[in-house]
Amino acid sequence: MDEDKLRIIEKTAYILSLVSILVxxxxxxxxxxxxxxxxxxxxxxxxxxxxxxxxxxxxxILLVIAWVVITVNIF
Structure with a gap:
C-alpha cells in the first residue's frame, strides 16, 4: 500500500471515531x-x-502510549 492510501485510511478512521463518539x-x-x-x-x-x-x-513509544490511554478511556 502506498503512503497516500494509508493516510486516507488513517484520516477516515480518526473522523469515524470522532463521529461515533458524538453519536x-x-x-x-x-x-x-x-x-x-x-x-x-x-x-x-x-x-x-x-x-x-x-x-x-x-x-x-508515544504512539503506543496514546493508544493505551485512548483504549482505557473508551472502556
Missing part, C-alpha cells in the same frame, strides 16, 4: 456498548496505520 453521547446505554467497540476498532486501525507511515516525527 454515542446521544444514545441509550444499551447501544453505547456497540459504539465503544466500534470506536476501539477504528482508533486501533488508525494507530496501526500510523505506525506504517514513514514520518520523521513519528515515535513508536
Amino acid at each position: 454515542w453521547a446521544a444514545t441509550p446505554e444499551s447501544i453505547q456498548v456497540l459504539f465503544k467497540f466500534a470506536s476501539y476498532i477504528m482508533l486501533s486501525l488508525g494507530f496501526f496505520m500510523s505506525g506504517y507511515l514513514d514520518r520523521k516525527e513519528k515515535s513508536p
Whole structure:
C-alpha cells in the first residue's frame, strides 16, 4: 500500500471515531456498548496505520502510549 492510501485510511478512521463518539453521547446505554467497540476498532486501525507511515516525527513509544490511554478511556 502506498503512503497516500494509508493516510486516507488513517484520516477516515480518526473522523469515524470522532463521529461515533458524538453519536454515542446521544444514545441509550444499551447501544453505547456497540459504539465503544466500534470506536476501539477504528482508533486501533488508525494507530496501526500510523505506525506504517514513514514520518520523521513519528515515535513508536508515544504512539503506543496514546493508544493505551485512548483504549482505557473508551472502556
